[in-house]
Amino acid sequence: MAKILIVDDSETHLYSLQKIVEGAGHEVVTASSGEEGVEKSKSHTPDLILMDIVMPGLNGLQATRKITKDQDTAHIPVIFVTTKDQETDRVWGMRQGAAAYITKPVDKKELLKAVDQALSA
Structure with missing residues (x-):
């Protein structure tokens, strides 16, 4: 069982991602903004982060750069979990x-496969 931080400004998406992740036996911590995600990445030291990109204030790309630096x-x-589905978005996200x-x-x-791969890497 891993501790997974889910960062998304949509309560609906937070809830659905939380249900999937908890259903796989993982512990979940949630954040509803990029700023809160950065803060909770430090205070909760999760094993993995699921990050939305499109959020007001600090977006997911900016939050990820802060976390990885x-x-x-x-x-x-x-792992980015987002509505941005253009190839350029995907390339830019992976570059972060x-x-x-x-x-x-x-x-x-697909989500649980990505989670398993990221946790075993």
């Missing part, structure tokens, strides 16, 4: 250091 959190893999890039609506099997 901080020596205390740089080791935490980040993401372990995977999944588009919404989320396919449960």
Whole structure:
């Protein structure tokens, strides 16, 4: 069982991702903004982060850069879970250091496969 931080400004998406992740036996911590995600990545030291990109204030790309550049959190893999589905979005997301890039609506099997791969890497 891993501790997974889910960062998304949509309560609906937070809830559905939480149900999938908890259903696979993992512990979940949630954050509803990029700023809160960065903060909780330090205070909760999760094993993995599921990060939305489109959020007001600090977006998911900016939050991920902060997390991956901080020596205390740089080791935490980040999977983007987003509505941004263009190839350029995917390439840019992966360049930010993401372990995977999944588009919404989320396919449960695809998400859990990416989670397992990121946790075993």
